[in-house]
Amino acid sequence: EGCSDIIKCGSSKDVLAAKPAQNVITAYDRVQRRGMSACLFGSGGTCCRNCNMGPCQIIDGIEDMLGICGVSADTVAARNFARIVAAGSASHTDHAREMVKGFIETAKGHGPHQIKDVEKLKSLAAVFDVATEDREINEIALEVGEKALAEFGKQDDEPLSMTKRATAKRQALWKKLNIFPRGVDREVVEMMHRTHMGVDQDYENIMLQASRCALSDGWGSSMLSTELTDIMFGTPVPRRSIVDLGVLKPDQVNIAVHGHEPLLAESLCIAAQDPEMVELAKKQGAKGINLAGVCCTGNEILMRRGIPVAAGFVQQEIAIATGALEAMVVDVQCTMESLAQVANGFHTDIITTNYRAKMPGGVHIQFDEHEALNSAKQILTHAIKNFKKRGECFIPEEKKLDVVVGFSHETINYMLGGRFRASYRPLNDNIINGRIRGIGVMVGCDNFRLADDTHELIARHLIKNNVLVLATGCAATSLGRAGLVNPEAARFCGDSLAEICETVGMPPVLHMGSCVDNSRILVAATQIVKEGGLGEDITDLPAIGTAPLWMSEKAVAIGQYFVASGAQVVFQDLPVSGAKKFNKYLLEGLMGPLGAHWNVESDPQKLAELMVAKIDAKREALGI
Ligand code: BF8
Structure with missing residues (x-):
């Protein structure tokens, strides 16, 4: 529907033009139908909904168009911007917390994962002042994991441990500005407090906390997540793979793994190799199980395992529109509500796996990190059993370029x-x-x-x-x-x-x-x-x-x-x-x-x- 100036990807176009996708409505269609006339107050950042005297739509420079409380366009835009930063940081933080908890389980010897990158563990141990000499790897890992977890709820005013990796000049600057991030959760809470009605009204001051909050993400939660994930699942090394919708296979059970926390995806990768699962797939008439990534989960398993990526964010609905997915397994973030709507026209199930993110029309199978392998098998079993229901499908020709x-x-x-x-x-x-x-x-x-x-x-x-x-x-x-x-x-x-x-x-x-x-x-x-x-x-x-x-x-x-x-x-x-x-x-x-x-x-x-x-x-x- 008139999206040709926006969709340039050949594989996306081919899928949308093919017969199985004829009744599919995607976000591209919704953009076209809504037109491009965005709300000026929303897109300009001057709509304030932070209390119930309004909502106030502020017009900069017009006295009568201040907020009821007298708030200016600049303060509103700064508060809204800072809240975007807080929400983004909170998302990375909640993701990172799960990874740290999974890491602790692994250090305790529970579940299917191991400590894979010992060198990286030791360098992180140095950051957290954890002794490494004459100690078992898992003992070091457990202490590192517990200290990492403590960074989230830290209440003292000392900087987060990872910030000592920054350049001396940057650290001196953060100190001078008083924006060294302290506790990861604390910075988000303080940001939400300071943008509440009647608190911080100075946009320069608001941006100082927005910076501190963002730093608690970059040098705190995101960095912890990357480091511990590398230690547990292996630090990425160069490998070849493929990024294309064409990586789906006509004769295999296709399962898309979509979302962000690699604990789920890694467990699915291990479970998919289990002979019991492969046998089940064969019993249903498939030649095997084909996992393919979507969005950042896709990037995680691409980097560490070379598992192909089927789709980026804008292709998530299109992956379902191939008709070739038995299931799309999702956890948190960037999984659109429309997935279940599109899947409704196919045999595909959207399997939600995280109590924090359910979806109308989705099938919920909770992923339990304490029982990671069993959870993963349960999810795979559900997907495999859908194979026989597959109808007409269209998989674009796989690109030769990897x-x-x-x-x-x-x-x-x-x-x-x-x-x-x-x-x-x-x-x-x-x-x-x-x-x-x-x-x-x-x-x-x-x-x-x-x-x-x-x-x-x-x-x-x-x-x-x-x-x-x-x-x-x-x-x-x-x-x-x-x-x-x-x-x-x-x-x-x-x-x-x-x-x-x-x-x-x-x-x-x-x-x-x-x-x-x-x-x-x-x-x-x-x-x-x-x-x-x-x-x-x-x-x-x-x-x-x-x-x-x-x-x-x-x-x-x-x-x-x-x-x-x-x-x-x-x-x-x-x-x-x-x-x-x-x-x-x-x-x-x-x-x-x-x-x-x-x-x-x-x-x-x-x-x-x-x-x-x-x-x-x-x-x-x-x-x-
Ligand atoms: O964290 S790049 S669309 S998938 S938000 Fe989402 Fe944006 Fe993709 Fe990953 Ni990141």
């Missing part, structure tokens, strides 16, 4: 540094000598309102200009579909970046994982600074981040922790345009306290050019 993924910061260190001197030195040298012009970080979602090749367009401009791209989340999935997460994509690069990619055998777009794995980028950027020659803080690096097609609140939390860590970011839009002074403060003023600020550029080509220009300005300031 992806090479698995670029943890350890891998980048090792790949560029070589076997005998794993370090960031060669990367720094290549940035200093200009063969790599800078680093473009591309993260976050895709969005049904905007063309699905936007990431590709921006990334192509960056790599053509010798900017190395680091990607996570659905942005990375989108770049995978575009064939850029692949060493052969060196041919699209400028000469010097192409030469490096060819020598090392790496893609010009390095897939670093899911959205919580943006914490890897904080660590990598800090390591680059500490390696020397590129300034004293992240703010000096020729690097810039973008989440062009952001849709979720988590993306704004990530943007804010990048800015508060000293990195510039650029989005295509932000809901603050209705408040002149606050808008200017985000887009310029934050430079004063934080040494970095937000940028907005709606045109993707101009956004890409802005990224290169910002990188060049940093190079100039460094005198390189």
Whole structure:
């Protein structure tokens, strides 16, 4: 239905045009039907619903259009923005808490998982002052896990443990501004309190807490989640796989794993190899069990196991519209309510697995972390039994172009540094000598309102200009579909970046994982600074981040922790345009306290050019 200017992905188009999808209504259709006329107060950030004297729709500069309490457009927009940051941080935090609890279970020897990366465990033990000498691995892991869990509810005013990894200059700045994050949960609570009616009315002060709250996500919960998940399931190393709707198999039980917490997905991966499960699938007439990822869960198992990704955020309904899924198993975040509506027209079941996230029309099978394998088998059994009910289906032809993924910061260190001197030195040298012009970080979602090749367009401009791209989340999935997460994509690069990619055998777009794995980028950027020659803080690096097609609140939390860590970011839009002074403060003023600020550029080509220009300005300031 008239979505051709937005859907560019060939596989998505093919599925939607095929017979099984004829009666499917997707979010793309809803965007078209609603038209593009968004509410001006909502999109400008000046609708206040924080008390019951209103709701107040504020118009900046008109005296009569202040809120009933006298609140200005700037305060309302700042409070709304800060609440977005709090919600995004809360999502990463609740996810991380589950991972830490799962890690503790593993350390106790319960369940199907083990401590896989002992070296990483020891380096984390050093951060938490946990002794490692002459101790059993699981004993160390248990103490690390318990100290990690304590970071969530910490009530004293001491900084979160991981913040000691930041550069000395950044730590001094956080101290001066009094924004060192303290307890992970506490920062979200304080943010919600300060944006309640009648509390903080100073947008600069509100942004200090928004920064602290976001930092508790980036340097707290997200980083804990990434680290403990790596220790438990293995730190990603480069591996080949595929990103495409075409990875579904006509003769196998297809199960999509969608959501965020990899405890569920890892357990499903283990259970799917169980002979008992494979036998059951065969009894139903299938040749086997095919797991395929969607959204960030997809990225987690892609990075660590090489399990193919079927779909990014905007393709979740389309995956069901193939008619080839026996089940889509979901946990938390980014799973749309429409999934069950689309599945209603097929034999597919949406299996919800987390008490926090149920769905009308879904089948709920609670995943029990204490009985992880049994839960996983129960879920698989339900899916397998659907195979016989499969009707007509259409699976697009699998793309021949694959992806090479698995670029943890350890891998980048090792790949560029070589076997005998794993370090960031060669990367720094290549940035200093200009063969790599800078680093473009591309993260976050895709969005049904905007063309699905936007990431590709921006990334192509960056790599053509010798900017190395680091990607996570659905942005990375989108770049995978575009064939850029692949060493052969060196041919699209400028000469010097192409030469490096060819020598090392790496893609010009390095897939670093899911959205919580943006914490890897904080660590990598800090390591680059500490390696020397590129300034004293992240703010000096020729690097810039973008989440062009952001849709979720988590993306704004990530943007804010990048800015508060000293990195510039650029989005295509932000809901603050209705408040002149606050808008200017985000887009310029934050430079004063934080040494970095937000940028907005709606045109993707101009956004890409802005990224290169910002990188060049940093190079100039460094005198390189
Ligand atoms: O955490 S990139 S659409 S799946 S929010 Fe969601 Fe955005 Fe995808 Fe993962 Ni991140």
